[in-house]
Amino acid sequence: MEVKTSFLPVWVVMFPMLMTFVIYYVEQHSEKMRNALSVATAVVTFLSVVALYPEIVAGNIIEYRMFQLLPNLEISFRVDILSFSLAVLSSFVWMLVAVYSVDYMCKEHGCNRYYPVLIITLASCMGIFMAGDLFTLFVFFEAMSLISYVLVVHEETVDALKAGYKYLIMTIIGGLALFFGIIITFEVAGTVSLSGPTLFGEPTALGFFAFISFLIGFGMKAGMFPLHVWLPDAHPVAPSPASALLSGIMLKTGAYGLLRVIFHVFGIELMRESGWTLILAVIAVITILLGSAVAITQEDLKRRLAYSSIGQMGYILLGMAILTERALIGNIFHIFSHAFMKSTLFLAAGAIILKTGKRNIKDLGGIGRQMPFTMFAFTLAALAMIGIPPFNGFLSKWTLALGAMDAGVPFYVIILLVSSLLNGLYYLPIIIAAFFGAEHGHEHEPIKVNEAPYKMLIPIAILAVSCLLFGLLPTNLPFDLSRVAADFLLRGGF
C-alpha cells in the first residue's frame, strides 16, 4: 500500500461544480441541452470515479493537497477504499437519478433551478467522500446540506417550506455541532487530517465533548433518533428523484462521517476502551425501533419510506456501535444496500405518484396491475428491505447480525429481527394491495394509468436488479469493497 498523488479526486469534485455553471448558462437557451448536459455530467463523474478503481484496488491511497488555508488546515483530498466505495455508489445512483429526472421533472416548474442544484450537490457529495481532512469534509458537508435545501423545498408548497425550514435549522445545528467537534479536535491534536494516526490519544472529557458533537452533527444528517425529526418531513415533500438522493445517498454522508470519526479521529481502541460506542448503540437501537414502528402508522407512501429510512439508518449506526469486523462489513454493505433499495423505492414511488397523483397507500390498490414493472421493482426493493434471502438487504443484515454475534450481543440481533418484522408489516400490505388488491371502483376512481416512461423505468430497473444481484451474487463488487474497506479501517486505516 502506498500513497499516491493524483489530480483525479479533485477533478471528480471540481468537474460537476464547474459544470453547474455551464448548465446554468446553457439552460437559459435550451432545455434539452440542459438535460443532456446534466446527465452527461453525472455520467462523466461516475466514470471519473471508476477511473480511480485500478489504484484503489491495488491497495493504494490517492491523495491530493489542494492548498493550505492555514497552518495545519488545508483543503485536501484523500481517496481510500471506503471513500471510493461510497463515491462510486453515490455517483452511480446520481447518474441514474439524473436520467430519471429528465422525464420526472419535465412537468415540474423550476427545472432550471433543479438541475444545477442536482449537479452541485453531487459535487459536494463527492467532496465529502473524498475529503482528506475533517475540515474539507465539513466544508462539503455544509455545502451539501445547505444546497440540498433547494431540493427539499423544490415544490414551494407551504408544507415544503415548513419542512425545509426545519431541515435548515437542524442542518445549522448539526453544522455547528460538527464545527464544535472539529474545533476540539483541532485544539487537541493540532490537525484535522485524516491521513495520519488517530487524533485523540485517550478518552478525555474534551474528547467526549468532541465525540458527542460529532455524533450530533453527523447523526443529525443520518437521521439519528432525537435528531431525526426533519427527515420524515423533508424527504416526502421533495420531488421523488431528490428524495431518492436524500434518502439513498445524503443520509449516508452522516454515516460516512461517523465512520471516519470513529476510526480516524478517535481510533478503534479508544472507542472500545471508553465505551462511548454504547451511546451510539442505544441510540441506534431506539432509532431502529422508532423508525420501523412509526413507519407502520404512516399513510403517505413517501412518508412511510422516509421513516423506513430512519430505521435503516439505525442498522448502519448499530453496525458502527458494535465495531466487530463483520458488523463493520455489514454496516458498510448496508450503506450500499440501503442506497439501492431506498433509491428504488423512492423512484418507484415517484413514478407512481407522477402517474396517478396519489400518495396515500390506501388509494394504491391494484396499482401493480397498472404499472407492473414499476411495482415489481418496488416489490424487489421492499423485499430486500425486509431482508429476504436473495436480496442485498438480507446479506447486509446477515453480516450485521453475525457481527453482533461476534460481539456476543444477541440482543442486537433480536432488534434487527424485530425491525425486519416491522418492515414486513409496513411494506407487505403495499405490495399485496398493489398486486392483489382490488381497485375499489365504487369509492375511488379506478386507477387507469400506463407504465411510466422508459427513461424513468430504466433507472428503477437497474437499481432494483442491483438489489437482487448484489444479494444473489455473493462476490459482488459492493460486498468486496465493504470487506476490504472494513479490513482497511480495522487495520488502522492509514
Place this chain on the structure above:
Amino acid sequence: MTDTLLRLHQNSYYFFSIVLFIIGFHTMLTHNNLIKKIIGMNIMDTSIFLFFVAIGYVRGGRAPILEPGAGHAYINPLPSALILTGIVVAVSVTAYALSLVVKLYRHYGTIDAEEIMRLRGGETL
C-alpha cells in the same frame, strides 16, 4: 470626621469637579427638556475640564511663561493646552446638539423628550 473634611478641603477641586459631573449627569437624567439636557452635558464636560486643569495646577505656581531669573514653580501647561482642545470639542458638540434640537423642534413642535416619545409612539418607524 474632621480628617475627612480636611481631606475634602485639600482636594476640593477634584471633589467638586466630581460633584459637578454628577450634577451634569443628573440634569441629563431627569430633565425632559432637551435644552436642559444639553446644559447638563455642558456641566459635565466643564467638570472634567476643571478636573483636568486642576491636575496641572500647582498651588502658588505661575503661568508657565519663561521669564528671566525666575525661580518660581510653574503650573503644568500641558493639561491646560489639552483642555483648550477639549473645550473646542465640547463647544462643537454643544453647537451640533443645539442644531439637532432645532431640527427636532421643527419636526415635532416641542423640545420635551417625553412629548417627542409620545408623538413618536403613534407612528411606526
Place this chain on the structure above:
Amino acid sequence: MSAAAHLPALTVVVPLFFAYLMPLLARWRKSWCAATTLAVLAFTFFSSLYLANRVMSSGPFVYHMGGWAPPWGIEFYVDYLAVFTALTISGIGLPVIVYGIKDLPHELKEGVLGWYYTLYLLLMASMLGMALTNDLFNLFVFVEICAIASCAIISIKESRECVEAAFKYLVLSAVGSGCLLLAIALIYMVTGHLNFTFLAATLPGVMAVYPKNILAALALLMVGLGVKAALFPLHVWLPDAHSSAPSPSSAVLSGLVIKIYAVAMIKLLYKVFPATFAGMAPVMAMLLWMSTLAIIIGSMFAIVQEDIKKMLAYSSIAQIGYVFLGVGLASHNALLGGILHIFNHAMMKAMLFLAAGAFIYATGVRKLSQLKGIGVTMPVPAGAFAIGAMAMVGIPVTNGFWSKWYLALGALDAGKPLFAAVVLVSSLLNGIYYLPIIVNAFFSKPEGAVAKPGRLPAVMTGTLVVLGAGCIIFGIFPSLVLGLVSRATRLLLGL
C-alpha cells in the same frame, strides 16, 4: 525624507483636509465631489497598503508628528494592528462610498450632498487616526471627531427618526466622551504621560502607588469606549441610529465605527495597561460576560425585528460581542479571532446594509415580511444578502467562518469551552433570523412593490458583487489577512 515617510500622517491628514474642501467643491463643481472623495479614499487605501507592506517587511515603526519626540509631540505608531485597522477602514469605506454615489442622491436632500462627503471623509480620517495614534489625548480628539461625524452622518437625512436617533446617540456619545476624558485625566494625573509607550512603561510602577486611581480610570475607559462601541448594556442608542441612517452611513457605522472603538480598547487594554493588571480587576471576565450577553441577547433582539435595517443593527450588537469575546478570552487564537472579526464583520455587515439599502432603494420596502420573493426579482442584492447571511451564520467558505473558528479555538485554548458553545449558539440564532429571510426571498412569490422593483444602478450592484466576492475570497483564502492579524495578535500579547 520623502513623501512616503510621512505617509502615516498623510493617511489621516489628507482625508481630513479634503473633508473641509468638500463643501466648497460642492458649490463649485458638484460632480467632482464624489470623484474626489473616491480619490482620497483610494489614496488612504493605497497608503495603508504601503504601510502594511512596510510593516510586514520591516516591522512596526513610529512616526512623530511634526518631528516632535514623544513626551511632547504626538506619535503615530504604525504596527500590525494599526495597519490592519487602517486597511479595513479604507478597504470597506471605499466600496461603501462607491455605492453611496448612486444611493445618496436618492436618500438625501440636494443641498447636503457635499456635506455628506465631508462627514464621510471626517469619519474616515478620525477612524484612521484612532487606528494609528499612539497618544491618549490624540485618541480622545479623534474619538470626538468621530462621534460628531457619525452623529451628523445620521442626522443628515433630516427625517425625524434620524434626528431623534442622532440626538440620542449624541447624548450618549457625550457621556462616553466625558468618561473617556475623565479617564485620561486620571491617568495623566498619576503618570504624567499621554503616550502609550511611555504609559506602558510607567504604569506598572504607578500602579503600586495608586492602584485605585488606575482602576477607576480603567473603569471609565471601559464605560466610555463601551458606550461608543455599543457593548451590551450600553447599546441602546445603536438600533435607532443605525437603522434610520442612510444605507451607506449604516454600513459604515455598523461595519466600521463601532469596531474602531473596540480597536481602541484593544490597544489600551493590551498595550497600555500592564498585563499584571488583569489580576487586580476582573476586566477580562467582565468583558467576557458582557460580550456573551451581547452575543446572545443581541441575536435574540434581532430575531423579533420586523424592520430589515433594525434587525441588522441588532445583529451588530451581537457581532461586536464577538470582537469583545475575543478580547476578553485573551488567548492568542481568541484575540486573533476577535480582531479578524473586525474585518470580517465590517465586510459582511457593510454588504448586508448595502443590500438592504438596495432593497429599499428599488422597492421602498423595509419590512421583512414584505420582502418575500425579492430574490426572484432582485437576484444580485438578494444573493449578496444571502452570502452575507451565510457568513454571519458561519458557513464555511465565507469569511465569517474563520472568525468563529478562531474564537472557538481560542475559547478552548483558554480552557473555557463554554464560550465556544456561546459562539455556536449565537450562530444558530443568527441562522434563525437570517435564513428565513433568504428562504422567503428566494422561494416565495413576489408581491406588491417587490414584484416590480425599480432598476438598481450598476454601481450599487457592482459594489455588492465586490463585497460578496470579498466575503467568499476571504473565506477561501483566510491567509490573506491572517498573516497580518496573527502578527498583530502576537505583538499585543507579547508572544
Place this chain on the structure above:
Amino acid sequence: MGCFVIAPFLPKVSEKLRRNVLVLMLCFMVLLAFYNLSGAELRDFTVLKSLAEIGLAPLSFTAHPYARMAVFGFLFVGAIALLYGLQVADPREQAVSLVAVASAVGIGFSANFVSLFFFWEVLTFSVAILILLKQTPHAINMGYRFMIFHVAGGLLLFLGILQHYAATGSFVVEKPAAGLIFFALAIGFKAAFLPLHVWVAWGYPTASFPTSVVLAGLTTKIGVYAVARILPPHPAIALMGASMAVFGICCALLQKDMRRLLSYHIISQVGYMVAGAGVAGYYGIDGSMLHVVNHMLYKALLFMSAGSVLLAAGTENLHDLGHHGEDRHVPPVWRGLPIAALGALIGALAISGVPPFNGYVSKYLLKKAMYGAGPAEKMLMFASVGTVVSFCKFCYFGFIKGRAHIKRDITFTMKAAIILASASCIVLGVYPYLVKNILPYHSKLTVYNPAGIITALQFLGMGLVAFFALNKVLERGIKPPAWMSMEYLFYGPIYRTVFRCCRIVSKLDRDLDHIYEMSGKSGSILVSFTQRFDGALNDAYEKSGGMARRLAERAEQFDSALDDAYGKSGELAKKLAGKAAEFDDALDNAYEKSGDVAKKLAGKAAELDGALDGMYEKSGSHSRSLWDRLRGRPTDWNIKNLNFDSFLMALMLGLFLFILIYYTRNI
C-alpha cells in the same frame, strides 16, 4: 431447479405452449421423483462457492437420507397437484406453484443452513402469493397474515442459524448447537406446532382449489422434515405431535367446510409425523418420513376431491351440500362426480389407516415407534378414531348425503390426477417396498400382519360407530364461539399490541416533533419577551429601587443642596465654571446654610433620609423632580423615555460614587 427458471415466464406464453411446457415439467418432475425413488446415488452439488469466502455458506445441496424421502413426496405429489390444476388453474398460480415445489425440494436437499433459509423464505413467499392470487379481500387478508406470520418464523430461524453459526462456525445442517429454542419456534411455525398452527386454517381453505392441493402437500411437510432433520428428538416433541393430532382432529370435526376440515386434519396428521420424529428411532423417523409422503398423497387426493366438488357444485360447505335434503331432483354428489367421490373414499380410507392403503403402512410404523411412549401413544390412538369419524363425515355429507347440481364437469386432467393419486395410494399401500430404497433407516416394511390389520380395523369400527352415534351433531357442525379461537385469544391481541406500540411510538415521535416545535415557540416567546427587554429591565429597575434609587437620591440631594446653597441666584453654572475661590465661599455658605447636609453626605448615611426629607420640603418647587416621581407617582416615570440612558447613567453614577470614595481616601 429448472422450475425457478421457467416459472416466471409461464403466465406470458400462450395457453397451449404453457400446457405443453407444464406437462413436460410434470414429466420431468415425476421422472426426478422416480429417479430419486430408485435410490440412485445423488451427488452433492454446490453453487455459488464464492459465498464461502465471506463467511456465508454457498448454496449447496446434498441428498440426506431424510431428504430423499421427503423430496420424493414433494416432487411426485407436486406433479399430481399441478396436473390437477393444469386446465383450471390460473397460469400465475401454476407458475408460483412450480416455484413453491422447487423451493420445497430445495429445502429438502439443502446441505447447509444458508440454502435452507433461502428456500425457506422462498417457500413462504411463494405460498403466500398462492393464497393472495385468489384476490378476494378475504384471501388478501389471509395471505397477508400468512406472510407476516411466516416472515416472523423465518426471522426466528435466521436467529437460530446465527446462534448456531456463532457457536460452531459452520453452516452444515445438523442438530443445532445453540439457539435451539429459535429453531424449534421457527420450525414450529412451519410445522404448525400448537399455538402456531393458526395459519393452516387461514391459508389452505382460502386459496383457490387447485392451489390448495399444492399447499396441502408442501408447507407443513417441510416443517415435519425440518423437525426430523434439525430438531433433536425429545419426548416433548412427541407429546406436541400427539396433542396436535388430537387438537387437529377435534377442530376438524367441528368444521363444515370441506377444505377447512381437511386443513385441520393436516394439523392432526402432521401431529403423527411430529410425534414420530420426536420419538425418533428407526421406526419413528422412517414412519414419519413415509407418512409425509403418504399423507401428501392422500391429502392431495382429498383436496382434489373437495376441489372437484367446489368446482362442480359451486360450494364446499357440507351444510350447504346437505341443504337440499331429500330433494330427488338434485342428484347426490357422488353420482355427479363419481371419480371425485371414489377418490375421496380412497383418500378417507387411506387417512384412516385402513389396511390396503398407504396410510396403514406409515401409521403402522408410527404405532410401532410410539409403542410405550406414554400418553402420546394413547392420544394418537384417540386421534386415529377421530380421523375415522371425521372422514366419515367428510364422505357421507360431502358425497353421499350431499346433493348438488353439477354446474360444471371436472376436467380431464383433474380426473387423471385424482385417479393417479388414488392409484398411488393403493400401490404404495399394497406394495410399500417401492420406497424402501429411500427410507432413511430401511425399516422392514412387513406391515401386513394380523395384529396390525386388526388394530386398524378396530379403529375403523370404533370410528364408524362413533360417527353414526354423533351423526346429527356432526351434520350441523359446531361453530365454537369466537373467543375460543387462537386468533382471538392470542394473535389478535399480539397484532393489536404491536400496532398499538407503533402508534404509541409514532405518537412519541410526534411529541418529539412537538417538543422541538414547542421549544422553538417558547424560544420565540422568550425572544419576543426580550423585545420588551428595555421596558422590563426598566420596570425592574424602577420597582426594585435599590442602588439606582439611592444613587438618584444622592444626586437629588446634591442638587437640592447646591440649589439651596445658591439660593435664588440661579447662576450656578457660571459660578462653578468661573471662580474657584467664590466657589469655595459659596460652598462654605452652603455648608452653613444647609446645616448638616454636607456632613451627612460625607459620612452618615443613617441620617440621610431625614435630611433629605427636610431638604426636599425646602425645594418643594421641584414638582417634576426625580424623587417626587419615584415616590409619589411612579406612573409618571416614563419608561419609554431615555431611561435606558437613565439606567446607564445610574450605572455611571454608581461608578463615580466608588471613584469618589476611593479617591478621597487615597489622596
